[in-house]
Amino acid sequence: MNLPDPQPAVVLVPRAAQRRVRWKNDLGWTTELAVGPDGASEFDWRVSIAEVDADCAFSHFPGIDRSILVLAGAGFDLHVEGEPPAQLRLGGPAHAFSGDRTTSCTLIGGPTRDFNVMTRRGPVRHSLFTAQAPTTLERTPGLGWVVYVERGAVTLASVRAEAGDCIVLEPVPEDMPSIALTGEATLVLVRLQADSRHSAE
Structure with a gap:
């Protein structure tokens, strides 16, 4: 993350300017809210909202630390390789996990929208x-x-x-x-x- 001048920039990303893109594994859609640094070939951080419409595998992101928070819908059980299932529910806390590990989810009550953060380790x-x-x-x-x-x-x-x-x-x-x-x-x-x-x- 590059350090700017002492007076920090405050950048508005309006809803209309946010990009809807396919997941890396092509199994779903995500709306990219913000990513940094601008113009880099690889992100240091990325913030998005994913649409989870069915039980599915998550994309593999080696070297990336991830967190997820349920925004809408009943939520899902998150299955991260080597860890017990995590119950992500609407109104519940965020869950952190490694993008290096094989991960999937099981919906508990229909489509869910979740807030995602990824940062390069x-x-x-x-x-x-x-x-x-x-x-x-x-x-x-x-x-x-x-x-x-x-x-x-x-x-x-x-x-x-x-x-x-x-x-x-x-x-x-x-x-x-x-x-x-x-x-x-x-x-x-x-x-x-x-x-x-x-x-x-």
Whole structure:
């Protein structure tokens, strides 16, 4: 993750600009919300919403750490090689797993939409969780955010986002005051932390 100038960029990705693409294994569809770095042949991080319409295998992503959170539908049981099944349900927490491992899912009650985060192991670490606006986002060296508005609307540094929109808050190279997300909304937040050990190599 490249570090920008001290004043971070706040980028709005409106719903209309998001790309709907096939899964890597061609078994489903995903809507790509944001990816970084821009223009690179391989992503360091990627945030998307997948449509799961049937029991299926997940795509194989060697070297990638993944997290999934159910957005709509009853959810599914996630089967990751070498791990007990994980129950992903609407309103439940995100589940983290390795893209290196063979993974599949079993739906429990029809089609499901899920929020996906992928980060390349080494350059970036991530966490995925839900929140309610108003809230604040911490600003520490190498820390960036992706904000997805599930319901409602928010404003971040004069950028307004409504339901289905996404905001990317670029990382900063030094400590800065927390930044406010104003409005009333249900949010999905992705915390993207550049790995300083990797950057120093």
